[in-house]
Amino acid sequence: xxxxGQPARTRIQREKRDLILExxxxxxxxxxxxxxTIDQIAEAxxxxxxxxxxxxxxxxxxxxxLIHGLLDVWLAPLxxxxxxxxxxxxxxxxxxxxxxxxxDFPRESRLFANEILQxxxxxxxxxxxxxKPLVDEKADIVKGWIRAGKIASVDPWHLIFSIWAxxxxxxxxxxxxxxxxxxxxxGDGRFEDAARFLEGLFLDGLRPRA
Amino acid sequence: xxxxGQPARTRIQREKRDLILExxxxxxxxxxxxxxTIDQIAEAxxxxxxxxxxxxxxxxxxxxxLIHGLLDVWLAPLxxxxxxxxxxxxxxxxxxxxxxxxxDFPRESRLFANEILQxxxxxxxxxxxxxKPLVDEKADIVKGWIRAGKIASVDPWHLIFSIWAxxxxxxxxxxxxxxxxxxxxxGDGRFEDAARFLEGLFLDGLRPRA
DNA sequence: CGCATTTTTTACCGATTGGACAAACGGTAG
DNA sequence: CTACCGTTTGTCCAATCGGTAAAAAATGCG
Numbered sequence: 001x002x003x004x005g006q007p008a009r010t011r012i013q014r015e016k017r018d019l020i021l022e023x024x025x026x027x028x029x030x031x032x033x034x035x036x037t038i039d040q041i042a043e044a045x046x047x048x049x050x051x052x053x054x055x056x057x058x059x060x061x062x063x064x065x066l067i068h069g070l071l072d073v074w075l076a077p078l079x080x081x082x083x084x085x086x087x088x089x090x091x092x093x094x095x096x097x098x099x100x101x102x103x104d105f106p107r108e109s110r111l112f113a114n115e116i117l118q119x120x121x122x123x124x125x126x127x128x129x130x131x132k133p134l135v136d137e138k139a140d141i142v143k144g145w146i147r148a149g150k151i152a153s154v155d156p157w158h159l160i161f162s163i164w165a166x167x168x169x170x171x172x173x174x175x176x177x178x179x180x181x182x183x184x185x186x187g188d189g190r191f192e193d194a195a196r197f198l199e200g201l202f203l204d205g206l207r208p209r210a
Numbered sequence: 211x212x213x214x215g216q217p218a219r220t221r222i223q224r225e226k227r228d229l230i231l232e233x234x235x236x237x238x239x240x241x242x243x244x245x246x247t248i249d250q251i252a253e254a255x256x257x258x259x260x261x262x263x264x265x266x267x268x269x270x271x272x273x274x275x276l277i278h279g280l281l282d283v284w285l286a287p288l289x290x291x292x293x294x295x296x297x298x299x300x301x302x303x304x305x306x307x308x309x310x311x312x313x314d315f316p317r318e319s320r321l322f323a324n325e326i327l328q329x330x331x332x333x334x335x336x337x338x339x340x341x342k343p344l345v346d347e348k349a350d351i352v353k354g355w356i357r358a359g360k361i362a363s364v365d366p367w368h369l370i371f372s373i374w375a376x377x378x379x380x381x382x383x384x385x386x387x388x389x390x391x392x393x394x395x396x397g398d399g400r401f402e403d404a405a406r407f408l409e410g411l412f413l414d415g416l417r418p419r420a
Numbered sequence: 421c422g423c424a425t426t427t428t429t430t431a432c433c434g435a436t437t438g439g440a441c442a443a444a445c446g447g448t449a450g
Numbered sequence: 451c452t453a454c455c456g457t458t459t460g461t462c463c464a465a466t467c468g469g470t471a472a473a474a475a476a477t478g479c480g
Contacts, residue, residue, distance in 0.1 A: 012426080012427075012477095013426090013427095016427090030328065030329065031244065031328065032242050032244065032245060032324075032327075032328070033245075034241060034242065034244055034245030035242060035243070035244030035245060035328070037466080037467070037468085038467085038468065038469085039466090039467085039468095047428085048428075048429065048430090049468085049469085050428080050429070050430085050431095050469085050470085050471095051427075051428055051429075053468085053469065053470085054426095054427070054428075057469095058468075058469075059468065059469090088416065088417065091416065110327055113323070113327060113382070113383075114242075114327060116382070116383050116385050116386050117242075117320055117323055117324060117327070117382060117383075118240065118241070118242070118245070119240070119385050120385045120386065120389075124385075124389070127385075127386060127389045127390075128389055131386070131389065131390065132389055132390050132392075135390050136390075149418055150418060151416045151417070151418055152410065152414065152415070152416050152417065152418050152419060154407055154410055154411065154416065155403055155406075155407045157390060157391055158403060158404055158407035158408075159407065159411075159416075160390075161376075161379055161380075161383075161387065161390075161404075162376045162379075162407070162408070162411060164379070164383075165375040165376045165378075165379035165383070166371075166372045166375045166376060168375075169371055169372075169374070169375035170371075172323070172326070172327060173323075173326050173327075173371075173374075173375070175326050175329050175330045175334075175337075176326050176330065176337060176341070177371065179330075179334070179337040179338055179341065179342055180337075180341065180342050180345050180346075180367060180370075180371075181367060182342075193365055193368060194368055194371075196365075197364055197365045197368035197369065197372070198368070198372070200362065200364055200415075201364065201369075201372060201411070201412070201415060202411070202415055202416055203415045203416060203417050204362065204414070204415040204417055205362070205410075205411060205412055205413045205414040205415035206298065206301065206361045206362050206364065206369075206412055206413060207298065207361070207362065207413050207414055208359055208360060208361055208362050209362060223456090223457095226457095247436085247437065247438085248437080248438065248439085249436090249437085249438095257458085258458075258459065258460090259438090259439085260439085260440085260441090260458075260459065260460080260461095261457080261458055261459075263438090263439065263440090264456095264457070264458075267439095268438075268439075269437095269438065269439090
């Protein structure tokens, strides 16, 4: 009997499948789908290639399981965006949550970045079926805030894009960020600097305050 | 004699090399370095694989020539950022130039995004030797503007990051942008919408103006 | 223990990859 | 015509790829 059948029956199967997905996240997020090899993932998971293929029937099956299991986590910060409460506070909290995601889950961020860069061949259906409705729903909330005069009149979709772009940048372009900022002096200064800057930018922009 | 020697002597060599680089930009920007194959590039360039290898000694040589030749173009908008003139006008112009680059050269943007995502293995030296000094120089200009009270007191490096992130997002994540925004109604509305939003964001932020 | 089931390893396969190489082609000057 | 030059093609190769098959080893269980 093959363990690659959907429901993970035994304890070992659950554990090994998790181990493989963890290793696959490492490799796929660094090399992209085509750049990654089963051998690399197997080695990162501490097992042989045929052994890995005992738990997942193919490279594609690993990738699918990985990216499908991650989308919910990835969209969680946006899901939390609520219409009650002060809009500026809500948006600031959303920006901070996304920035925390970029800090705590950079591999996940790079995995999605790679996927979208290649034209989202594996998750196009998910983008249309899950992402777009969610974004539209949250855009409606933003529109409500604008109508109520709580925030400036801006395009809600582009606002969401800009929050995505600026926060994920710190995960996806981490290499470049490190080169430009140089070696960090100590502590988690980098994160707080970015958070402070983004909050200032999104709240008040660059125009000098009197 | 092999044409892969650095200086392109004949007219045909210059033309064919350009043709190959153009095709390579197509393929590399869509598939990434490892995902691209010499065969794909050769076919896109309308020649056989051995013929292509007559003009470039290896896949890596194509990639190197491509990415090195592109860095200057890519950094041109930042180079134009000048200390004279109104800071807010200068920054707005820079944002618009970068956005135009994302619109007119999306393949170049994705090529760099892919490269940085993989940890910049081919251009790390260039990032340190060219990109970082340039960014530091421009950061000094921004600092001068802040000292003069011309713009709000923000971190210059994170400001540059945010401009890069928001503008390049429209090239790198084009697939996602298209899904979320749906089919465009007509004309080049998308670009103008993004430009208007970003200008508003960077100038005044989201806080409602009285 | 003995037996059945699950897990792991060894050996292997066909396809694709980057690349080498020599033969063949084509224009041009003598 | 011929010799020579840069160019192009056809053929081949070793390495690597995703994946399979079957034997061997662990493991769970009465």
